[in-house]
Amino acid sequence: MTDVANGLSALWESVAGKRRGVATIDEVRTSPPPSVLAPIDLTDPAQVAAVMNIAARIGSILITNGTTSSDAKASIHTVTSSYGLHYCHIDITVNTMTIHTIIGVNRRTPVSVFRVVNDMSENYHKLQEVDRLIRSIRSGATPPEVAEKVLDDIEREYIPRRNLRFLAGWAVMGAAIAILLGGDLFMAALGGFTAFLIMGINKVLSKNDLPYFFHCVIGGLLATIPAVIFYNFSAQIGHPIVPSQVIATGIVVLLAGLTLVQSLLDGITGSPVTASARFFQTMLFTGGIVAGVATGITVGEMFGVGLPPLETMLGAPTFSSALARILGGTVAAAAFAVTCFAEKPAVIVSAATSFAGSAMYYVFLLPLGADRLLATSACAIVVGLAGGLIARFFMINPVITAVAGVTPFLPGSGVYRGMYAIMNEQMVVGLTNLLLAVGTCMALAGGVVLGEWMARRIRRPQLFNPYTAFRRAGRVTFQQIRRAELVARRAARPRRGGSTRLQCPPT
Numbered sequence: 105m106t107d108v109a110n111g112l113s114a115l116w117e118s119v120a121g122k123r124r125g126v127a128t129i130d131e132v133r134t135s136p137p138p139s140v141l142a143p144i145d146l147t148d149p150a151q152v153a154a155v156m157n158i159a160a161r162i163g164s165i166l167i168t169n170g171t172t173s174s175d176a177k178a179s180i181h182t183v184t185s186s187y188g189l190h191y192c193h194i195d196i197t198v199n200t201m202t203i204h205t206i207i208g209v210n211r212r213t214p215v216s217v218f219r220v221v222n223d224m225s226e227n228y229h230k231l232q233e234v235d236r237l238i239r240s241i242r243s244g245a246t247p248p249e250v251a252e253k254v255l256d257d258i259e260r261e262y263i264p265r266r267n268l269r270f271l272a273g274w275a276v277m278g279a280a281i282a283i284l285l286g287g288d289l290f291m292a293a294l295g296g297f298t299a300f301l302i303m304g305i306n307k308v309l310s311k312n313d314l315p316y317f318f319h320c321v322i323g324g325l326l327a328t329i330p331a332v333i334f335y336n337f338s339a340q341i342g343h344p345i346v347p348s349q350v351i352a353t354g355i356v357v358l359l360a361g362l363t364l365v366q367s368l369l370d371g372i373t374g375s376p377v378t379a380s381a382r383f384f385q386t387m388l389f390t391g392g393i394v395a396g397v398a399t400g401i402t403v404g405e406m407f408g409v410g411l412p413p414l415e416t417m418l419g420a421p422t423f424s425s426a427l428a429r430i431l432g433g434t435v436a437a438a439a440f441a442v443t444c445f446a447e448k449p450a451v452i453v454s455a456a457t458s459f460a461g462s463a464m465y466y467v468f469l470l471p472l473g474a475d476r477l478l479a480t481s482a483c484a485i486v487v488g489l490a491g492g493l494i495a496r497f498f499m500i501n502p503v504i505t506a507v508a509g510v511t512p513f514l515p516g517s518g519v520y521r522g523m524y525a526i527m528n529e530q531m532v533v534g535l536t537n538l539l540l541a542v543g544t545c546m547a548l549a550g551g552v553v554l555g556e557w558m559a560r561r562i563r564r565p566q567l568f569n570p571y572t573a574f575r576r577a578g579r580v581t582f583q584q585i586r587r588a589e590l591v592a593r594r595a596a597r598p599r600r601g602g603s604t605r606l607q608c609p610p611t
Contacts, residue, residue, distance in 0.1 A: 127496040128235050128242075130560060132178045137186040137242045144187055144248060146207055149215050152189060155248055156203045156217040159183040161255050162234055163194075163201055164221045169231040169444075170366045170503050173375040179238055186241045187248060198381040199224075224363070228446035228504050233258045235501045263445055267307070273443035274357060275300040277436050277511075281353045284432035284512055286425065290343055294334060295353040302326045302354055320358060320389045324396020325403075327354025332404035335411065347411045348520060351397060356516030358393050360440055365510060368549030394523045401527065426466040433462035433512035441508040450500050454508035457491035461509055477540075481547040484510055488555020493562065502556060510548045515541035 144151040159180045166176040173196045180203065184192045193204040199221040206214050237254050240246040246254070263269070278299025279292040287295065302323045309319055331350035338345040364386040371379030401411060437458030441451045461483045469479035491505030522537030 127492075127499070127502055127560075128238050129175050129178065129502070130496065131242065132182040132238070133560075137182055137244070144189075146188055149207065149213055151248075152205065152207055152215050153217055154252075155184060155187045155189055156192070156205070156215065157219075158248060158251050158255065160201055160203055160217050160219040162238065163196070164219055165230055165234045165258070167196065167199075167201070167221050168224055169226050169228060170363065170507055171231075171501075172366075172369050172373045173378050174373045175503075183238060183241055186244065196375070196378065198378050226444045226507075228441065228444040228450060228501075229263060230258055230261070230445075231501055231503065232447055232450065233261075266445070269445065270307070270443055271300055271304055273439045274303040277360070277439035277443065278353050278357055280432045280434075280436035280439060281356050281512065281516070282349055282432075284429050284436060285349045285352055285517060286429070287346065287349050291346065291349055294330060294345075294350055298327060298330045298350055298354050299357045301330065302357060317389060317392045320392030321396040321399075323354065323358045324393040324398075325400045326396075327351050327358070327393075328397050328400025328404070332400065332409050332411065336409045348517070348524075352517040352520050354516075355393060355397070355519050356511075356514050359390070359514045359516060359519070360511050364390070364514075364545050365507065365549045365552070368546055369553060372549060372553045390519065394519065397520065397523060398527060401524075426471075429466050430459065430462040434459040436512040437508045440511045441504060444504075444508075446504055446508070449498055450504045453491070453494050453498060453500055454505050456494060457487055457505045457509035458512055460490040461487040462512065465513070477543055477547050480513060480544050481551045483513060484548045484551020485555040485558075486551075488552040489558050490555075492556045492559025496559065502559070506552045506556060510552060513544070513548060515544040518544060 144155055146152060162183055163176045163180040166179055167173070171179075176196060177194045180194050181192060184190075184203070184205075189205060191205060193202075195202045195204075201219045201221065202216065204214065204216045206212050237246070237251065237258070241251055275296040279296035281299075282292045282295025305326060306319045306323060309322065328351055331345070331347035334341075334350070335345045335347045363382050367379050367382035367386055369379075370376075370382060404411065434455050438451050438455035441454040446454065464486045465479055465483040469482055470476075474482070487509035488506060491509050492502050494500075495502045495505045518537050518541035522534045522541060524534075525531075525537060526534030
């Protein structure tokens with residue numbers, strides 16, 4: 105309760121006007137940094153490379169935590185521009201980053217920095233710290249040597265009770281997803297136990313450098329085992345068990361750790377190569393999840409425990425069940441933000457964003473008979489718009505609210521239905537459900553991008569952006585060098601037939 109109270113207090117301070125502002129990415133894209141007076145020697149390749157390395161380290165943390173390539177490029181460019189290096193080429197392809205520039209006037213020297221992003225685990229605490237560092241660099245308050253020290257501290261920073269927070273967040277998220285799928289309190293407890301089991305085992309496996317594909321296979325297997333066991337003993341415990349809800353809960357938990365929506369965001373925002381690579385990787389991991397679930401079902405049948413046919417969900421929930429699902433989605437988004445080590449204000453804002461999207465989905469769209477894909481798109485637009493506006497108001501990185509806000513709508517149930525139908529030789533039904541699941545993710549990504557675009561147009565200041573002038577001033581061509589040499593020679597050439605007389609100014 106104390107943590108929640110502190111988070112609400114921080115939000116109230118923002119509402120009171122003490123921390124109101126615009127998002128860092130909006131300032132980056134709308135106006136250049138303030139003019140700097142020789143922060144580094146732009147003729148020294150060592151100093152220029154050091155500044156580019158600072159920008160590359162910042163971009164690495166941004167990409168690791170789900171920032172799109174276009175926003176990461178804009179942030180890298182504002183860091184280099186803040187230190188006087190306005191003319192820079194930036195290329196981000198999948199997990200590699202290249203920054204290139206040419207310095208000098210008479211003697212042109214190319215300088216390049218290359219960096220590989222290895223760790224793709226999400227840590228929103230680092231994302232917020234880097235966001236604040238970018239603001240400080242852009243304001244001219246952080247020299248390069250201080251920025252290097254801050255980055256070292258961010259990379260080495262230890263989060264207290266890291267493992268406990270990680271596993272507890274996943275357990276709460278699993279329970280909330282079970283309620284979102286229509287389960288009761290017992291199903292919520294079972295869903296929380298399943299999520300805890302999956303992420304606990306994967307946490308142990310990650311320390312032994314096992315490829316992540318096998319994490320997904322084992323996670324899919326672990327998502328099925330509790331459903332099979334508890335369904336077999338449901339008569340003895342006197343409580344009905346819905347196995348599909350338990351398995352779908354595990355699938356949603358596993359899908360939340362993937363980058364399916366983020367890969368589609370890269371494709372929509374103009375990075376097709378990066379998007380294609382990440383989409384293929386996500387499809388490969390999703391195939392591992394499906395293989396794990398199929399293995400679990402097969403093992404259960406080998407021991408004489410077969411799962412029942414899939415249950416059908418109601419198309420238009422009643423108000424009471426709609427309210428329960430709204431609360432389930434809200435808690436699931438907040439719990440996912442907790443697992444990513446987001447700060448307290450970011451957790452509360454993520455919950456508010458998911459609440460707005462869930463209310464639109466379950467109270468207005470589905471009761472009115474809207475198609476599920478259309479309802480998902482509209483819900484994602486609300487998440488992107490509401491999350492973008494609230495995040496900008498409280499100076500929180502919009503990536504956090506966007507990713508956490510759409511997490512409850514990931515198609516775990518659709519993936520399980522498609523896989524189950526294919527295993528029972530219903531290829532048309534199975535492929536239809538799998539394609540519908542992919543379409544749902546595309547609807548989520550497209551809706552979030554559109555809502556974020558609307559929020560950016562509403563909240564960001566419309567300032568003059570003279571980056572083009574800076575780039576032209578910094579781009580010296582051979583023609584300009586030749587022209588400058590000719591002008592210098594003409595100025596140094598003595599005049600013929602002229603006399604040198606001292607002219608007195610008129611009185």
